[in-house]
Amino acid sequence: MISPQLRxxxxxxxxxxxxxxxxxxxxxxxxAKRPGQPPLLLFVEEGVCVxxxxxxxxxxxxxxxxxxxxxxxxxxxxxxxxxLAIAVxxxxxxxxxxxxxxxxxxGDDYVAQLxxxxxxxxxxxxxxxxxxxDLLSVVPIPSYAALQKxxxxxxxxxxxxxxxxxDRGELWTSYLVExxxxxxxxxxxxxxxxxxxxxxxxxxxLLEAMESRLARPHAAIFATLDAWREIIGxxxxxxxxxxxxxxxxxxxxxxxxxxxTGAGAMAGVAQGASRLFGxxxxxxxxxxxxxxxxxxxxxxxxxxxxxxxxxxx
Numbered sequence: 001m002i003s004p005q006l007r008x009x010x011x012x013x014x015x016x017x018x019x020x021x022x023x024x025x026x027x028x029x030x031x032a033k034r035p036g037q038p039p040l041l042l043f044v045e046e047g048v049c050v051x052x053x054x055x056x057x058x059x060x061x062x063x064x065x066x067x068x069x070x071x072x073x074x075x076x077x078x079x080x081x082x083x084l085a086i087a088v089x090x091x092x093x094x095x096x097x098x099x100x101x102x103x104x105x106x107g108d109d110y111v112a113q114l115x116x117x118x119x120x121x122x123x124x125x126x127x128x129x130x131x132x133x134d135l136l137s138v139v140p141i142p143s144y145a146a147l148q149k150x151x152x153x154x155x156x157x158x159x160x161x162x163x164x165x166x167d168r169g170e171l172w173t174s175y176l177v178e179x180x181x182x183x184x185x186x187x188x189x190x191x192x193x194x195x196x197x198x199x200x201x202x203x204x205x206l207l208e209a210m211e212s213r214l215a216r217p218h219a220a221i222f223a224t225l226d227a228w229r230e231i232i233g234x235x236x237x238x239x240x241x242x243x244x245x246x247x248x249x250x251x252x253x254x255x256x257x258x259x260x261t262g263a264g265a266m267a268g269v270a271q272g273a274s275r276l277f278g279x280x281x282x283x284x285x286x287x288x289x290x291x292x293x294x295x296x297x298x299x300x301x302x303x304x305x306x307x308x309x310x311x312x313x
Contacts, residue, residue, distance in 0.1 A: 006184060012191040039055060039085065043062075049067045150294055151179075160217050162176040173189075219252060
């Protein structure tokens with residue numbers, strides 16, 4: 001799934017700095033001071049927070065976080081304006097490391113190793129590890145075979161995919177991947193394309209550069225930063241709406257993307273007319289999206305799950 005010879009090259013420094021902010025939409029927590037607040041990781045010993053880390057920022061003063069047991073993690077997260085908080089008590093990390101060592105074999109694919117790590121971590125949730133909101137307990141951990149099948153449906157071999165986000169007319173960040181022989185073979189950014197002053201209005205130039213310098217594009221999303229933040233928010237119909245408003249462009253768009261976007265649009269219409277129709281979405285639309293979804297092998301829809309999580313944060 002991930003090539004041992006994975007290439008990571010032409011990483012634009014600004015794009016890399018914006019990585020976390022891209023994946024973390026503005027927090028809906030009442031205590032949020034500004035958009036894109038990072039998660040919070042706490043280490044607790046004998047009932048006292050002794051270390052606190054915020055990815056992208058570094059260590060912060062642990063005395064600020066008044067630990068009073070697992071129940072207090074939600075309060076701490078909201079006060080910090082964090083989208084996610086994790087607290088590790090005592091020697092939980094040692095137990096997790098021991099479980100991982102006993103399950104992972106030499107030569108296992110990186111993704112297979114991550115799956116085993118996730119299972120070891122989930123075994124400690126509610127014991128020595130506490131998460132708010134508790135995503136790990138509700139997210140199924142699929143088999144490696146199911147993930148490989150999903151990956152193959154998302155992106156065929158010898159093809160590429162890209163995400164380009166613009167802010168105030170300038171390219172804010174980008175991520176490009178290339179797949180060969182069933183494996184993720186390359187990760188890069190727009191710096192590898194050699195396009196001077198990329199422009200969302202001339203997105204075809206970027207697609208042509210992807211084909212000549214990576215592999216033929218299979219899917220690509222071009223969006224403004226504001227549109228992207230709405231797309232990954234809790235509104236199921238945001239992607240369809242932003243495409244209609246030209247805040248986002250999907251080109252090329254695989255059939256399953258079109259089906260899921262259409263289902264999201266129908267869900268948005270139904271929710272907007274909730275007084276008349278409740279949350280009804282025609283079953284035919286659901287069935288079409290489900291039949292074309294690349295996530296069928298997983299046993300759950302990660303997009304729907306992410307939407308529900310965003311509503312709870």
